[in-house]
Amino acid sequence: MHWNELLPTFLLSLVPIILAMGALASARRPRQRAWRTAQVTTLSGLLLSTLLLALGLSGVLPTVTGWWQTAPLQLIMLLLANFIAFVVVRYSATYLQGEPREQRFVALAQGVFAAVSVAVLSDHLLVFLVAWLTIGLAMHQLLMFYPDRPRAALAAHKKFLFARSAELCVLAAFLLLYLHHDSARISVITSAYAAPGGALSASEQAAACLLALAALIKCAQLPLHGWLIQVVEAPTPVSAALHGGVINLGGYLLLLFSPLLLQSTPAQALILVVAGLGSVLAALIMTTRISIKVRLAWSTSAQMGLMLVEIALGLVELALLHLLAHSCYKAYVFLSSGEAVQQDLQRRQAPGRRPTPAQWLSAGLMSGALVAGLGAFVHYVSDSSAFDVVSPWVLMTLALTVLLAERRGPLGAGAGAGFLGLAALVVLAYFGLKSLFAVLLPTLEHTAPLWADLWVSTLFVLLFAGYCLQRHGLHHRWVQTLNLYCYAGFYLDEWVTRNTLKFWPHPLPSRIRAKRLHAASHGGSL
Structure with a gap:
């Protein structure tokens, strides 16, 4: 391989390598040096990602080099991931100062975004799947930053099970696509669907539906949304990393395989029905919440549903724009959520x-x-x-x-x-x-087929009507009843949580025990 072919591969590989080495170094260094290391590595990743995007848009980089893809979609996602990583690490250095587990956080955060960089660049099914699994396992550790909080432990347990379910769907879909195309190259598989051809085979239809199901689970669509609402128990930087970066991977998965998805009517229908209804309900539920972080979590579920609907309609460029805007906005509002009280007073x-x-x-x-x-x-x-x-x-x-x-x-x-x-x-x-x-x-x-366009238009009209009723029609008794059900999230998460714990019980930490110990210590000192 000539040097001008090796250089792009080396530069692309350097981004996740820098972050991974920073994670290893931060785990072994003193607290202050760990934060400085993380800031240097995330800044290096951001600058290198910017350079790679500029080279890619200028046509210098080949579309595929080694095991990496360098199309604009991949390079834009790489820049977004490293930008969120840089912002989160800079903010966390002050926010988590003095926390006993801050060194663990700084190492895991770099590890998460190193795996995200691998996932968005990968041109191999196995590499993508391993990176996807690594992201889920590392995020589980971040969500358990406060392991003594019952709600945080419950949310992490549910997310762990749902994430493994999504990964099994992706594994099955990748296996079907590999057997059909006799190739593990993502670029080879997606190029086969670049132009409309004949009808898809049963295995291709199944693969498209499995990918759609995996994206719905990863994007916390109703009714599997409860963990996203409850992980607000984690530190604010974890929420910013999750809502601003990691949760978008479900949308990226569908953007990556959109040529296949848009030729599968069952997969499109699955997304339009589940994500469409979920986005409307989540948006209406969000308006009933008081806690700023909980409102933002419901907003993320609604926005992710809308983004998946855009992909199913074939509006992939709009979905990518939506993904970028939502990531930057959510990272900003989570990191500035402390100003919410002042903003609310001004609004009142x-x-x-x-x-x-x-x-x-x-x-x-x-x-x-x-x-x-x-x-x-x-x-x-x-x-x-x-x-x-x-x-x-x-x-x-x-x-x-x-x-x-x-x-x-x-x-x-x-x-x-x-x-x-x-x-x-x-x-x-x-x-x-x-x-x-x-x-x-x-x-x-x-x-987009006419039925899909009419269905989505109807959902938007229902959302508009629901908003007007909630904002200006609460003097009607039936609207008050509807608002009460919205506040309860239509009890969907309670049903899912009850059945999840029946399927896979998990012991939760009890704060009662801590209170008893605290009371006993006071009693012994008297």
Whole structure:
């Protein structure tokens, strides 16, 4: 192999190697030196990932080199993972100062992101699976950072079982694909589905459904979502790493195998039904929560469901944009969650006014006209397929309707033109970014079926109706009852937890014992 072929392989391998060596070094060094080592390794990984993305976009890197893939999807995900790693480590150096297990955290955090780097770059089924398993096992240790907390132990136990179930699904899917294609190269397998061909075989359909099921489990979709809500017992940096990076791997799995998924109607239907309903319910449940970290956890479940729906509709460029924006946003809001009290007080000082029916109607008409006008303009100046799928624009119209209607309160009086301009900017930014990411990803010849588009559009309308009822209709008794069920999460997690513990019992730490010891020590000192 010539040196110009070895160099890209070496540079790509260097990213996970640096993080892995940093993890080993941090585990053996004193506390201060361990944090400095972690900051150096994560910064090195971030800079190297940036360089690799620049080389990849300029066409210098081959698409596949060694066991690594260097397409824009892989390099963007590599940069995202290392950016989240750098931010989390920098924040944790202060946040976890003085914690007895902080040295364990800094080593495990680097190990997690080293495995994530391997997973997003891998071009081999076995390497991907081993990295996926390593991520799950290392995250389990991070979630048990406070092993004496019963809720944390219960959440980690449920996640451990669900993660192993997802890995078994991936293993079975990979085995079926390997037997069908006689190759373990991911690039070879996905290229076979780049163009629509004949009907998929039974083994290919089964593999697509197994991959879809694995992604649903990994992305904490209802009803297997409870662990994601309860892991807020872990330190805030662990939540930021989980919600900002690790949980996105389910979406990345479907993005990676989207050429296969989009040719399997059963797999698409599975995602559209489960993730579609789950995202709507999770979004409505989120609005009933008070704790900022719990609200963010429910938001993650809803956003992951929406991202999976986008992939199932064939909007892979929109899903990648969604993944990047969600990762950076969730990492930021978790790490700044301490400011939530002040933000809530500011919001309470300027309450909005309930929009009148006329204001709702005018906001809906303006939003619809804005989106329709942009659609006509885009069709006139380009051959863009942005409007081939209607459901995203239904969601955009409904979101703009809420924005324009609810901003007509005391603070928004007389500012209609400004908010209308903001709404137009949002629509243009959406179209522009979607078009940009479409250039970065390979073109897939796929058109969402009409039933899928109508189903997702109906879900968005139901979400809009549920939001309006929760926000402005709580004076109705039946809405109060619905809100009560939303607050309870429709008791889905209780049912799953009860059956999970029946299937695999797990002893949980008891704080009662600690309280008794504390009381006994006080009694003995008297």
